[in-house]
Amino acid sequence: MKIAFIRHGKTEGNIQRRYIGSTDMPLCQIGIKEIQKLSQKKNYPSVQHVYVSPMMRCMQTADIAYHDTPYTVIENIREQHYGDFEYKTYDELQDVPAFRRWIDTSGASDAPNGEPQIEFFARCRTALLQILEDAQKHHYDDIAIVAHGGVLMALLSIYATPQRNFYDWHAANGCGFLFDADSWLEQKTITLLSKIDCEEL
Numbered sequence: 001m002k003i004a005f006i007r008h009g010k011t012e013g014n015i016q017r018r019y020i021g022s023t024d025m026p027l028c029q030i031g032i033k034e035i036q037k038l039s040q041k042k043n044y045p046s047v048q049h050v051y052v053s054p055m056m057r058c059m060q061t062a063d064i065a066y067h068d069t070p071y072t073v074i075e076n077i078r079e080q081h082y083g084d085f086e087y088k089t090y091d092e093l094q095d096v097p098a099f100r101r102w103i104d105t106s107g108a109s110d111a112p113n114g115e116p117q118i119e120f121f122a123r124c125r126t127a128l129l130q131i132l133e134d135a136q137k138h139h140y141d142d143i144a145i146v147a148h149g150g151v152l153m154a155l156l157s158i159y160a161t162p163q164r165n166f167y168d169w170h171a172a173n174g175c176g177f178l179f180d181a182d183s184w185l186e187q188k189t190i191t192l193l194s195k196i197d198c199e200e201l
Helices: 029-040 056-065 097-104 117-137 149-159
Strands: 002-007 049-052 071-073 142-147 176-180 190-196
Touching: 002 149, 002 190, 029 056, 049 056, 049 117, 056 142, 117 142, 117 149, 142 149, 149 176
Parallel strands: 002 142, 049 071, 049 142
Antiparallel strands: 002 176, 176 190
């Protein structure tokens, strides 16, 4: 089985460099046009089924990139809730001590009133197990997961080969990675095949 992990397209919050976790934003016009362009250029691998976050920006991305492909909404691949940091920018938060701790510990210190990182990682793992179990049940050879940057980084930092740190799996909006999951049952790992990049944009 091959799995395409794809981050949603651009939103106004992304353009403004805001932390948009639980904020349910749609794609902006630039984001829509970019996903349409990438889809027309066949940047996205052909798949039999798409698993998508329930948040608008992911649903719209999946609809454009895989408009003729059946999909299943997976609640647990929504983005992390950033609590007091939600919808704020680095410049707005840089003098806040809790934010500095959050940045310095790569999110391990937790955002005040937000979703703890350990709980976020746990639900992402649960979601991937659910997705792969469903894909195997239906004998899908190729699937896509359309989700959020944080979700992709969490999952790939846990299960991907080669091993990389959380932020090393960052993908730009509309981009992602293609993996081979043939070793999943025996080793609970997935192997990187290629990037799904956006160099044309």
